[in-house]
Amino acid sequence: MRGRKAMLFAALAALALPALSPAAQPSDFRARLPEDEVIYFLLPDRFDNGDPANDKGGLKGGRLVTGHDPASKGFYHGGDLKGLIRRLDYIQGLGATAIWVGPIFRNKPVQGPKGQESAGYHGYWITDFTHVDPHFGTDADFAALVEAAHRRGMKVYMDIIANHTADVIRYRQCPSTNADTTCPYRSRADYPYQRQGGVGGKPINAGFTGDQDHGEANFARLTDPSYAYTPYVPKGEERVKNPAWLNDPIYYHNRGETTYSGESATMGDFAGLDDLMTENPRVIAGMIDIFGGWIDRFGVDGFRVDTARHVDPHFWQMFVPAMQARARAKGIPNFHIFGEVYVETVDAGPLAWHTKEGGFPAVLDFAFRQAALETVAGSGATAIWERMLAGDALYRDGEATARTLPTFVSNHDAGRFATFVRKAFPQASDEEVLRRVMLANAMLLTMRGVPTVYYGDEQGFVGDGGDQDAREDMFGSRVASYNDNRLLGTDATTATPRFDTGHPLYREIAALARLRTAHPALRRGREVIRARGDQPGLFALSRFDPDSGAETLIAFNTSTAPIRAQVEVDARSDQFTTLAGAECAASASAPGSIAVSLPPLSYSVCAVRSAVPQ
Numbered sequence: 001m002r003g004r005k006a007m008l009f010a011a012l013a014a015l016a017l018p019a020l021s022p023a024a025q026p027s028d029f030r031a032r033l034p035e036d037e038v039i040y041f042l043l044p045d046r047f048d049n050g051d052p053a054n055d056k057g058g059l060k061g062g063r064l065v066t067g068h069d070p071a072s073k074g075f076y077h078g079g080d081l082k083g084l085i086r087r088l089d090y091i092q093g094l095g096a097t098a099i100w101v102g103p104i105f106r107n108k109p110v111q112g113p114k115g116q117e118s119a120g121y122h123g124y125w126i127t128d129f130t131h132v133d134p135h136f137g138t139d140a141d142f143a144a145l146v147e148a149a150h151r152r153g154m155k156v157y158m159d160i161i162a163n164h165t166a167d168v169i170r171y172r173q174c175p176s177t178n179a180d181t182t183c184p185y186r187s188r189a190d191y192p193y194q195r196q197g198g199v200g201g202k203p204i205n206a207g208f209t210g211d212q213d214h215g216e217a218n219f220a221r222l223t224d225p226s227y228a229y230t231p232y233v234p235k236g237e238e239r240v241k242n243p244a245w246l247n248d249p250i251y252y253h254n255r256g257e258t259t260y261s262g263e264s265a266t267m268g269d270f271a272g273l274d275d276l277m278t279e280n281p282r283v284i285a286g287m288i289d290i291f292g293g294w295i296d297r298f299g300v301d302g303f304r305v306d307t308a309r310h311v312d313p314h315f316w317q318m319f320v321p322a323m324q325a326r327a328r329a330k331g332i333p334n335f336h337i338f339g340e341v342y343v344e345t346v347d348a349g350p351l352a353w354h355t356k357e358g359g360f361p362a363v364l365d366f367a368f369r370q371a372a373l374e375t376v377a378g379s380g381a382t383a384i385w386e387r388m389l390a391g392d393a394l395y396r397d398g399e400a401t402a403r404t405l406p407t408f409v410s411n412h413d414a415g416r417f418a419t420f421v422r423k424a425f426p427q428a429s430d431e432e433v434l435r436r437v438m439l440a441n442a443m444l445l446t447m448r449g450v451p452t453v454y455y456g457d458e459q460g461f462v463g464d465g466g467d468q469d470a471r472e473d474m475f476g477s478r479v480a481s482y483n484d485n486r487l488l489g490t491d492a493t494t495a496t497p498r499f500d501t502g503h504p505l506y507r508e509i510a511a512l513a514r515l516r517t518a519h520p521a522l523r524r525g526r527e528v529i530r531a532r533g534d535q536p537g538l539f540a541l542s543r544f545d546p547d548s549g550a551e552t553l554i555a556f557n558t559s560t561a562p563i564r565a566q567v568e569v570d571a572r573s574d575q576f577t578t579l580a581g582a583e584c585a586a587s588a589s590a591p592g593s594i595a596v597s598l599p600p601l602s603y604s605v606c607a608v609r610s611a612v613p614q
Contacts, residue, residue, distance in 0.1 A: 095513020348391025
């Protein structure tokens with residue numbers, strides 16, 4: 001039965017999309033603007049294992065020492081940079097022009113309280129910010145990856161972290177190593193910097209005027225970190241961090257576990273992770289030196305910045321221009337920096353703030369994801385898209401900034417889009433789920449922003465949830481909770497390698513990515529909303545070629561019923577051709593109006609073939 005369904009899905013994809021064609025690449029890939037890219041995001045540990053010799057990171061012992069246990073979703077599985085290099089054909093065949101590589105820095109192999117340990121396979125528990133984690137390979141392997149990608153005209157974006165390091169620092173007042181449950185956050189009001197252990201404590205740090213004065217002279221007076229808790233570094237870990245200055249507790253907030261709100265959002269520890277005092281000019285200079293060094297040594301093309309909202313804005317206001325200047329000096333004019341501001345709303349305000357006051361040129365577009373969830377993995381009105389796009393005016397340079405925001409529907413923290421579709425429509429057939437996923441992909445690859453595809457989505461991965469449940473192996477998994485998942489568009493499971501270039505989702509994404517690359521209107525064109533409603537159904541918008549002004553109409557049907565409607569277009573748009581999806585009307589019904597016919601859960605991309613003279 002499932003075999004027949006897979007054949008049906010493949011047939012649907014083949015009928016709906018044009019044949020694949022080579023992606024157009026400028027001779028100088030550096031000249032491409034951020035909005036010209038199609039990004040493919042992956043976690044190296046879960047992508048492909050090119051060198052089994054590095055699976056344990058050069059460590060000896062059991063999984064609590066090496067971090068390696070390919071049967072556990074919370075430990076290293078063996079993927080590495082050599083595996084990524086050998087799959088560049090696969091990634092480029094998908095139409096990707098840039099690769100966002102999950103963090104590759106050396107991590108603390110294992111951390112967590114007894115019985116709840118997990119490994120740093122994801123890359124966010126850094127001890128050494130200057131070298132590649134041996135589980136992933138060597139610095140030379142990363143250099144080889146960047147070089148190989150650049151030869152193909154592909155960019156490489158690094159995933160970086162400045163908010164925290166691995167969990168090393170302990171507090172004397174907390175009897176357990178599980179800091180997230182035994183060390184509650186202690187505020188600046190209750191535990192000021194100039195008193196030890198509270199307002200009634202002995203005077204310390206005389207003359208320190210607080211963390212709002214970022215001057216070196218002020219921070220020179222902050223010498224005792226015991227204002228809230230008494231921090232210490234356990235024996236044997238005194239020199240575990242690199243560069244060496246990171247081992248000193250004075251460069252951390254040391255105020256206990258974050259509540260994710262108020263001042264604790266930027267000063268609290270995440271599950272015990274050591275929260276850097278990014279207000280300190282020594283920390284600012286140190287991080288600029290660390291990450292500027294990666295630009296200098298490897299010539300990477302951009303940074304995705306983890307936990308951006310949990311760092312004080314002054315840090316980014318200093319850091320971002322320094323990275324852009326470092327990149328320009330390296331001959332990288334369009335260095336793309338985008339921060340993670342994790343919100344779950346279609347309103348752009350919380351995101352846009354970080355491009356104005358927060359110091360970022362761009363942020364990950366969580367509002368786009370939310371709109372897709374509510375309208376395609378849900379039953380929301382198509383007017384939700386109008387509400388989301390209206391927020392573009394709030395970004396630093398309005399629509400120009402919005403075009404540089406990486407858009408996405410799945411990620412490694414929140415989970416896969418297909419998972420949300422299945423949860424929202426538990427009675428839906430696999431065919432309907434696939435159609436909804438394809439519709440979301442069409443939105444991702446034709447609307448404004450920088451489309452970002454999460455690895456495995458193109459192979460129909462459907463996880464059990466977010467975080468570890470959405471980080472399946474591409475190279476053949478031994479995790480039971482991954483291998484029992486029912487994938488879309490195939491009878492296969494994650495137990496065998498999933499690099500099928502014939503998968504209907506791979507083919508759909510590849511075709512749309514190449515279409516986007518070939519048409520400036522889909523990469524850089526301004527958007528005009530043409531149709532939206534107060535229930536599931538028609539959503540349509542036009543994008544205009546920034547040079548010729550030629551119109552491309554994109555229409556989506558988010559309902560399970562067919563749609564026939566008249567949609568407004570420019571009065572000069574006369575003849576149309578179908579670029580993707582359902583067949584477009586060959587000509588306008590009348591000046592300024594075209595008939596649109598869409599099957600359930602489908603889309604259509606219609607480009608003007610000729611225009612009526614003015």
